[in-house]
Amino acid sequence: MSETLSPENNGVNSGLDALVAEASANAGGGEEAVTPVNAQKNRPLYQSRQKVYPKLVHGNFRKLKWIVMALTLGVYYTLPWIRWERAPGLPDQAVLLDFPARRFYFFFLEIWPQEFYYITGLLILAALGLFLLTSVAGRVWCGYTCPQTVWTDLFIHIERFWEGDRSARIRRDKQKFKPANLARKLGKHLSWMLVAIATGGAFVFYFDDAPTLAQQFLHFDAAPVAYTFVALFAFTTYLLGGLAREQVCIYMCPWPRIQGAMFDEESLLVSYEIDRGEPRGPHKKGASWDDRGDCIDCGQCVAACPMGIDIRDGMQLECIQCALCIDACNEIMDRVERPRGLIGYDTIQNMERRKNGEKPRFRIIRPRTILYTAVWALVGIIMLVALLNRDTQTISVLADRNPLFVQLSDGSIRNGFEVKIINKEHKPQAFDVSLDGLKGAVLLRGGATDADNTEVDVAPDDLASAKFFVALPADRLGQLKSGEAAFTFKATNLETGEVSSKEVNFKGPEK
Amino acid sequence: MSEKHKDDITGVETTGHSWDGIRELNNPLPKWWLYTFYACCLWAVGYWVVMPAWPIIWNGQWTYTEGVIGYSDRGSVANELAAVAAGRSEVMQEIAKAPLAELAQNPKLSEVALAAGKAAFGDNCAPCHGSGAAGGPGFPNLNDDNWLWGGTLDDIHTTLLHGIRWEGDEDTRLNTMMAFGDLGMLDKQQINDVAEYVLEISGQKYDAKAAAKGADVFAQNCVACHGENGKGSQQLGAPNLTDAIWLYGGDKATIEQTVSKGRSGVMPAWGGRLDEGTIKSLTLYVHSLGGGE
Numbered sequence A: 001m002s003e004t005l006s007p008e009n010n011g012v013n014s015g016l017d018a019l020v021a022e023a024s025a026n027a028g029g030g031e032e033a034v035t036p037v038n039a040q041k042n043r044p045l046y047q048s049r050q051k052v053y054p055k056l057v058h059g060n061f062r063k064l065k066w067i068v069m070a071l072t073l074g075v076y077y078t079l080p081w082i083r084w085e086r087a088p089g090l091p092d093q094a095v096l097l098d099f100p101a102r103r104f105y106f107f108f109l110e111i112w113p114q115e116f117y118y119i120t121g122l123l124i125l126a127a128l129g130l131f132l133l134t135s136v137a138g139r140v141w142c143g144y145t146c147p148q149t150v151w152t153d154l155f156i157h158i159e160r161f162w163e164g165d166r167s168a169r170i171r172r173d174k175q176k177f178k179p180a181n182l183a184r185k186l187g188k189h190l191s192w193m194l195v196a197i198a199t200g201g202a203f204v205f206y207f208d209d210a211p212t213l214a215q216q217f218l219h220f221d222a223a224p225v226a227y228t229f230v231a232l233f234a235f236t237t238y239l240l241g242g243l244a245r246e247q248v249c250i251y252m253c254p255w256p257r258i259q260g261a262m263f264d265e266e267s268l269l270v271s272y273e274i275d276r277g278e279p280r281g282p283h284k285k286g287a288s289w290d291d292r293g294d295c296i297d298c299g300q301c302v303a304a305c306p307m308g309i310d311i312r313d314g315m316q317l318e319c320i321q322c323a324l325c326i327d328a329c330n331e332i333m334d335r336v337e338r339p340r341g342l343i344g345y346d347t348i349q350n351m352e353r354r355k356n357g358e359k360p361r362f363r364i365i366r367p368r369t370i371l372y373t374a375v376w377a378l379v380g381i382i383m384l385v386a387l388l389n390r391d392t393q394t395i396s397v398l399a400d401r402n403p404l405f406v407q408l409s410d411g412s413i414r415n416g417f418e419v420k421i422i423n424k425e426h427k428p429q430a431f432d433v434s435l436d437g438l439k440g441a442v443l444l445r446g447g448a449t450d451a452d453n454t455e456v457d458v459a460p461d462d463l464a465s466a467k468f469f470v471a472l473p474a475d476r477l478g479q480l481k482s483g484e485a486a487f488t489f490k491a492t493n494l495e496t497g498e499v500s501s502k503e504v505n506f507k508g509p510e511k
Numbered sequence B: 001m002s003e004k005h006k007d008d009i010t011g012v013e014t015t016g017h018s019w020d021g022i023r024e025l026n027n028p029l030p031k032w033w034l035y036t037f038y039a040c041c042l043w044a045v046g047y048w049v050v051m052p053a054w055p056i057i058w059n060g061q062w063t064y065t066e067g068v069i070g071y072s073d074r075g076s077v078a079n080e081l082a083a084v085a086a087g088r089s090e091v092m093q094e095i096a097k098a099p100l101a102e103l104a105q106n107p108k109l110s111e112v113a114l115a116a117g118k119a120a121f122g123d124n125c126a127p128c129h130g131s132g133a134a135g136g137p138g139f140p141n142l143n144d145d146n147w148l149w150g151g152t153l154d155d156i157h158t159t160l161l162h163g164i165r166w167e168g169d170e171d172t173r174l175n176t177m178m179a180f181g182d183l184g185m186l187d188k189q190q191i192n193d194v195a196e197y198v199l200e201i202s203g204q205k206y207d208a209k210a211a212a213k214g215a216d217v218f219a220q221n222c223v224a225c226h227g228e229n230g231k232g233s234q235q236l237g238a239p240n241l242t243d244a245i246w247l248y249g250g251d252k253a254t255i256e257q258t259v260s261k262g263r264s265g266v267m268p269a270w271g272g273r274l275d276e277g278t279i280k281s282l283t284l285y286v287h288s289l290g291g292g293e
Helices: A007-027 A060-081 A117-137 A140-145 A147-163 A166-174 A179-207 A210-218 A224-244 A246-252 A255-259 A300-304 A324-335 A348-355 A367-388 A474-479 B031-050 B073-097 B100-105 B107-129 B153-162 B188-201 B208-221 B252-261 B276-288
Strands: A095-098 A103-106 A109-111 A269-272 A343-346 A393-399 A413-423 A429-436 A442-445 A455-458 A462-472 A484-493 A499-507 B014-019 B022-025 B055-058 B061-064
Touching (some): A060 A095, A060 A140, A095 A179, A109 A117, A117 A367, A140 A147, A147 A166, A147 A224, A147 A246, A179 A224, A210 A224, A224 A246, A300 A324, A324 A343, A393 A429, A393 A499, A413 A455, A413 A484, A413 A499, A429 A442, A429 A462, A455 A462, A462 A474, B073 B107, B100 B107, B153 B276, B188 B208
Antiparallel strands (some): A095 A103, A103 A109, A429 A455, A429 A484, A442 A462, A484 A499, B055 B061
């Protein structure tokens, strides 16, 4: 393939001539044919992977993808370094998944293990948002923001830096062994590994104080588990982003299979306008555009495709809808002086409408999107209400099970309880424990402290456990129905007066 | 039987077998799999050299190849146990040295002691007293507020150290509930009467006529240990007969049996069998169960 595509080089015409030459070479099955290697017809199941050589394109979508890549990678690498002031003794990292202390911190939010449903809710919101986005504009997630796509895009760019663009890479791969080529490959793989290690390195910073851990890394005295996870994520990044690439999307990922259920005929999908493009064929400058389609069969959409398919084959599972073929085709359309958008975001319905001579239309608001938005909003509201009503103190009570109850010498029955009080405030709190609903019952403190002491002190952001005995005098045992009676433990916050309560059963002999 | 046969579509050789016209491709093993397999074989050979591996007969005895680094699972477990014991010994010695009252007030030591006591209780005491220390007929419930020999820390400690009616210990706690019936000291009628009297003083249903006669029997035979009012004595280890707690049972048949046959339950002396730190831990744990005095 000729490398004289740029207008600055030989002018538009010769560039076009080169393209036409290329296209006719394709038709003739020439040596450097632009073949969609992963198109269904070219991809029998018993064949090994054929390498894809994506070509660099220029255009609005490529620009958008650079911006998205900078944003996503920027967030990923810098988020653990953002500081967030909390109470003394608590970590000052904005986003921290602290497994040893069993706390998740997200800026102002702090999640205890028993509050994991907030994470669940967040994931449900993300899933529904994904459904909504997919029903509006197809696989936007796959094409722009999926880590697999972002890192693969970055890795392809690194490859381009070392080995040149598509044609140069194809040429070098076909050459016999050359030290220069080996050096280029070595440089590429080393750069990939550096990115991979940085990726794995950034990952572990989410789980420990980033500056401390970074220092430990420099002194080689970080925890072995940190090195293990760096190695694991470095390896998977290198493997999936560098070596496996499009195979991850085609064979490993379940989303391409699921997303078919979220599209409908009004979803915006990256598509080739068959009605405008066909019949396709090489076009000589100055020749008539009558009785033929706008597609000059230059193969640039195929050359640009990181998935190795041909968008002109229609919607297919392999297409991640990254929109690079749109840029590739628009460049060509500009050159042959035909309108842009032969490949573009289009709906299945519009293709039908154009075929029937109707005006294309696009509706964002339709039952499917309304439904997704409604469910998304509903879950969001539930989450918000749950978050605003989050308890800052809770009591839980565990009744002794062995023995269930003890008879005392005066005939009264005594039960033992482990009372646990959680204080989510970032300051110490004191609670008074009392009983409700069991007439005549006497509350006694177990353990080393004074039996009449019903005050439990809880450290900031902590849980305190206290042993309590409840004794029911012999003449009050009538309250027990078939050996048990429900009553309530109450913990009253001595500062705020807020009461948390927990109903438990008092057990006695069955009469 | 088998002949070379190539699949038309793939050009790959088949296994030569045909099942209802279906043939299986004889593709080679995937290379990554094969090399992993070879690597595992090499690894295994290295493992035989380095680690204990093969059972062999040596000098007429079954033994095994020990491997050049001399690793042993049993040895490493023993080392770990020794390390744990060493790590514990310091605090256990502190517990052993501390006076009981001080131990109870020291939050750091008492936390360890309560945990150690719970573990030791499960190992040594649970067979008789039950894992929840709720006891059973003949085995005292340690959760309640009734103590035969006293429920203070020192009392519990003494009982643990020397046991009850334990022959091997000179300082063991000793008393006797005599077999008044078997020894011929009381006849059947007297036993019936004294049982009715005990029912009366413990607040149960009783026969007033028999109980009145039983009061005399009680005064002549029982007050020496159980006291005039039947409330017993912790010095003598005599149970309080007026409360709701019974070691063997408070119904009339059991009381008659106790009077007639006597009782002499035994608790082993743990001094010398368990170290002082463990015994103090047990003392603290039993005291914390809810009835400690």
